[in-house]
Amino acid sequence: MKTLITAVVLTVFLSLNTFAQERTEETKTTIDKVTGDTTFTKSVTISQSEDITPRNHMFVVNPLKFILFYNISYFQKVNENLVVGGGIQAPTISGIDGFGFNLEARFYPKGNNLRGFYVAPNLAFNSIKSGDTKTNPFSVGVLAGWQWFPGEQFAMGFGIGLDYYMGNVEHDDDDLSNYDGTAPAIRFDIGYAW
Numbered sequence: 001m002k003t004l005i006t007a008v009v010l011t012v013f014l015s016l017n018t019f020a021q022e023r024t025e026e027t028k029t030t031i032d033k034v035t036g037d038t039t040f041t042k043s044v045t046i047s048q049s050e051d052i053t054p055r056n057h058m059f060v061v062n063p064l065k066f067i068l069f070y071n072i073s074y075f076q077k078v079n080e081n082l083v084v085g086g087g088i089q090a091p092t093i094s095g096i097d098g099f100g101f102n103l104e105a106r107f108y109p110k111g112n113n114l115r116g117f118y119v120a121p122n123l124a125f126n127s128i129k130s131g132d133t134k135t136n137p138f139s140v141g142v143l144a145g146w147q148w149f150p151g152e153q154f155a156m157g158f159g160i161g162l163d164y165y166m167g168n169v170e171h172d173d174d175d176l177s178n179y180d181g182t183a184p185a186i187r188f189d190i191g192y193a194w
Contacts, residue, residue, distance in 0.1 A: 061190060137167030144159060
C-alpha cells in the first residue's frame with residue numbers, strides 16, 4: 001500500500017512540473033554584407049503557461065476505492081470558485097451487498113474551477129449487508145486536493161482528508177461494526193471533463 005501511495009504522489013508532482021514551463025533556446029546568425037562580419041546571438045526564453053480551457057462538467061472514478069467499492073462521480077460548475085457533485089457506489093467484495101451515494105462541494109480559492117487546489121466538504125451514506133448483518137454508515141468529511149488535466153479533457157486528481165463515520169449495526173459482526181469513528185481518506189481520481 002505504501003508503494004501505491006508513493007507512486008501516486010510522485011505522479012502528481014511530476015505531472016505538475018511537466019506542464020508548467022517551456023524553455024526555448026535560439027541562436028541567430030547575422031552576416032554584415034558590407035564588412036563580412038558575422039554576429040552570433042544566443043537567447044533563452046522561459047515561458048509559463050496556464051490552462052484556461054473552460055470546463056463545466058466532469059465524470060471521475062477513484063480506482064483506489066475499487067478495492068472496496070465500484071464508484072463513479074459527476075461534478076458541475078456553479079461559478080469560478082464552486083463546483084458541486086455527487087456519486088454512487090456499490091461493494092466489490094463478494095458476499096457483501098449494498099449501495100451508497102455521496103455529495104461533495106469543492107471550493108477553489110484561486111477561482112480556477114475544476115483545476116488546481118481545492119477544499120471539499122462531503123457527506124456519504126451507505127447501506128451494506130453481509131448475511132444477517134446490516135449497517136447504514138453515514139459519514140461527514142473534508143478533503144484537500146489538487147485537480148489537473150494532462151490532456152485537454154483527461155482529468156486527474158489527488159486528495160487527502162479525514163472522514164467521520166457514524167453507523168448502526170443490527171447484529172454484532174466484527175467486520176461491519178468497524179463503520180464507526182474517524183478514518184483517513186485518500187482519493188486518486190481519473191476521468192473526463194468538458
